[in-house]
Amino acid sequence: MLPPSTTLGTSFARVTVIGLGLIGSSVAHAVRAQMPGATVTGYDADPEVRAVAQAMHLCSDVADSAGAAVIDAELVVLCVPVGAMGSAAAAIRDDLPAEAIVTDVGSCKASVLAALTDALPGVTIIPAHPVAGTERSGPEAGFASLFHKRWCIVTPPDGADPVAIERVSAFWRRLGAEVELMAPDHHDRVLAVTSHLPHLIAYTIVGTASDLEEVTRSEVIKYSAGGFRDFTRIAASDPTMWRDVFLSNKEAVLEMLQRFSEDLSELQRAIRWDKGDQLFDAFTRTRAVRRSIIEQGQDDARPDFGRSDH
Amino acid sequence: MLPPSTTLGTSFARVTVIGLGLIGSSVAHAVRAQMPGATVTGYDADPEVRAVAQAMHLCSDVADSAGAAVIDAELVVLCVPVGAMGSAAAAIRDDLPAEAIVTDVGSCKASVLAALTDALPGVTIIPAHPVAGTERSGPEAGFASLFHKRWCIVTPPDGADPVAIERVSAFWRRLGAEVELMAPDHHDRVLAVTSHLPHLIAYTIVGTASDLEEVTRSEVIKYSAGGFRDFTRIAASDPTMWRDVFLSNKEAVLEMLQRFSEDLSELQRAIRWDKGDQLFDAFTRTRAVRRSIIEQGQDDARPDFGRSDH
Numbered sequence: 245m246l247p248p249s250t251t252l253g254t255s256f257a258r259v260t261v262i263g264l265g266l267i268g269s270s271v272a273h274a275v276r277a278q279m280p281g282a283t284v285t286g287y288d289a290d291p292e293v294r295a296v297a298q299a300m301h302l303c304s305d306v307a308d309s310a311g312a313a314v315i316d317a318e319l320v321v322l323c324v325p326v327g328a329m330g331s332a333a334a335a336i337r338d339d340l341p342a343e344a345i346v347t348d349v350g351s352c353k354a355s356v357l358a359a360l361t362d363a364l365p366g367v368t369i370i371p372a373h374p375v376a377g378t379e380r381s382g383p384e385a386g387f388a389s390l391f392h393k394r395w396c397i398v399t400p401p402d403g404a405d406p407v408a409i410e411r412v413s414a415f416w417r418r419l420g421a422e423v424e425l426m427a428p429d430h431h432d433r434v435l436a437v438t439s440h441l442p443h444l445i446a447y448t449i450v451g452t453a454s455d456l457e458e459v460t461r462s463e464v465i466k467y468s469a470g471g472f473r474d475f476t477r478i479a480a481s482d483p484t485m486w487r488d489v490f491l492s493n494k495e496a497v498l499e500m501l502q503r504f505s506e507d508l509s510e511l512q513r514a515i516r517w518d519k520g521d522q523l524f525d526a527f528t529r530t531r532a533v534r535r536s537i538i539e540q541g542q543d544d545a546r547p548d549f550g551r552s553d554h
Numbered sequence: 555m556l557p558p559s560t561t562l563g564t565s566f567a568r569v570t571v572i573g574l575g576l577i578g579s580s581v582a583h584a585v586r587a588q589m590p591g592a593t594v595t596g597y598d599a600d601p602e603v604r605a606v607a608q609a610m611h612l613c614s615d616v617a618d619s620a621g622a623a624v625i626d627a628e629l630v631v632l633c634v635p636v637g638a639m640g641s642a643a644a645a646i647r648d649d650l651p652a653e654a655i656v657t658d659v660g661s662c663k664a665s666v667l668a669a670l671t672d673a674l675p676g677v678t679i680i681p682a683h684p685v686a687g688t689e690r691s692g693p694e695a696g697f698a699s700l701f702h703k704r705w706c707i708v709t710p711p712d713g714a715d716p717v718a719i720e721r722v723s724a725f726w727r728r729l730g731a732e733v734e735l736m737a738p739d740h741h742d743r744v745l746a747v748t749s750h751l752p753h754l755i756a757y758t759i760v761g762t763a764s765d766l767e768e769v770t771r772s773e774v775i776k777y778s779a780g781g782f783r784d785f786t787r788i789a790a791s792d793p794t795m796w797r798d799v800f801l802s803n804k805e806a807v808l809e810m811l812q813r814f815s816e817d818l819s820e821l822q823r824a825i826r827w828d829k830g831d832q833l834f835d836a837f838t839r840t841r842a843v844r845r846s847i848i849e850q851g852q853d854d855a856r857p858d859f860g861r862s863d864h
Binding site: 327351375376377378379380385394395397424430433434435437438439440441442443444445446447448449450451452453454455456458459461463464465466467468469470471472473474475476477478479480481483484486487488490491494497498500501503504505507508511512515516518520523524526527528529530531533534535536537540542543544547548549550551 | 777789810826853
């Protein structure tokens with residue numbers, strides 16, 4: 245066991261957060277809550293978001309440019325959509341201190357690592373992905389406990405400095421997360437199934453339901469408690485972020501989608517040909533997965549997500 | 555506005571619940587909570603379930619046979635899987651009082667109406683579907699407030715007695731539900747999209763995720779907070795119930811599934827060909843649906859279903 249990171253002098257005194265949406269603002273809140281000695285400098289490309297962050301006193305300081313935001317940073321956390329990582333990195337290149345570490349929170353890791361390596365030659369880059377979020381967006385959506393007991397997957401490039409890896413890992417642990425190391429490609433396949441495919445399917449079914457002729461939109465909404473409403477939550481997530489995720493993790497998403505479509509066709513065929521036993525078996529084994537998720541503290545055990553207060 | 559149903563003498567003094575799973579036990583709880591003057595007789599084909607119900611004092615009385623359970627019933631509520639409705643009805647036929655009304659809670663209405671009409675010639679049958687539930691099953695899963703502020707769709711057959719329709723509607727309103735009348739076929743199309751298709755998709759994706767080779771089951775569970783866990787809740791629902799739903803509402807489910815698959819293929823193609831604008835547009839319009847569901851009180855407005863307590 246390592247002693248607490250501060251005694252090793254590995255903690256960061258000056259953290260810069262670039263991108264102040266749900267995740268960036270949650271990082272800012274969490275740093276202020278969990279690392280009282282650190283200063284947090286924020287920046288967002290959108291002046292309105294900067295003004296909101298300023299008014300909220302989200303950060304110690306909100307800078308007027310990406311360069312000014314990183315000028316004395318020890319750690320830079322890029323919290324922009326994955327498609328914008330390259331340009332966000334390019335915008336800080338000239339002002340980044342030589343010893344600074346750059347990390348990010350993107351949902352795809354291979355493409356982000358490539359973009360950051362390309363934009364920031366010679367810089368210590370330790371990408372990460374906190375598997376946490378809500379369907380809300382923007383600087384006002386963040387909160388300090390977002391990462392609490394969630395996993396943060398750190399995906400260092402081959403040959404990365406072990407001290408830098410440990411400092412970034414310790415940072416996320418300070419914010420409440422449990423840290424796992426993973427190769428970027430493997431991360432992208434895992435997340436394709438646990439996150440990207442579920443979002444794509446949720447977006448699809450909500451779209452399908454909106455386009456029916458015989459069943460009205462108001463009927464869909466009225467009777468959504470039968471199951472549909474569960475899908476609408478993640479289909480309310482940020483469209484820019486998700487557009488970028490699908491384009492950035494294309495191969496893995498398309499492969500998972502192919503498997504899903506095959507499995508769906510099999511159940512479709514079972515319904516068409518009245519194969520009740522096959523349906524029963526398929527619906528039985530899925531219960532065990534839910535049980536494991538609850539046992540491992542990754543979801544609320546209360547029925548109906550605790551919606552019905554009883 | 556009608557005065558409260560009791561003053562019209564339309565309330566039921568003796569209610570029999572056949573099938574004491576999640577819904578049946580919730581009906582029993584709700585009747586005892588909301589209709590203190592009424593007796594509730596329960597029956598379940600499974601002797602273990604009867605013993606649990608007995609031990610819980612779920613009903614005024616738990617009968618040893620379906621016939622004995624209905625012998626003096628004014629209202630019989632069939633709460634068995636939709637595929638078992640016909641045999642449950644046949645089991646009460648000989649003992650059912652002539653003036654009793656039979657209703658049910660099945661998730662498919664055309665097939666249930668046909669099965670009940672067939673099994674109970676000359677009986678007043680007013681099918682209904684409370685659009686409420688959780689992923690739990692069994693007599694211990696029920697609770698009195700399950701139907702509170704949820705919709706109950708009453709689907710009377712052509713030419714049904716208006717007084718009987720109103721009595722069944724008033725019963726559900728007493729249990730806390732809001733009642734809507736609908737033709738059985740239309741009900742089945744509406745629920746195919748708001749409930750049946752979501753369940754089929756959830757069961758499928760949980761199965762797909764369980765079958766991967768490169769990504770382990772434990773990784774799927776560990777990183778499920780990225781979206782996947784939302785699907786596991788409804789994929790933990792009762793397998794017998796859902797097998798029956800898909801076989802009973804086959805045509806409508808297959809049609810919705812066809813539309814869903816077309817829409818999914820379109821998004822798949824957009825990903826493959828880097829059509830970011832198309833993805834962005836698709837992901838933007840789905841947000842409005844979530845907003846409407848929350849505005850109409852059909853879901854919890856708290857982010858992440860209120861899981862993160864902040």
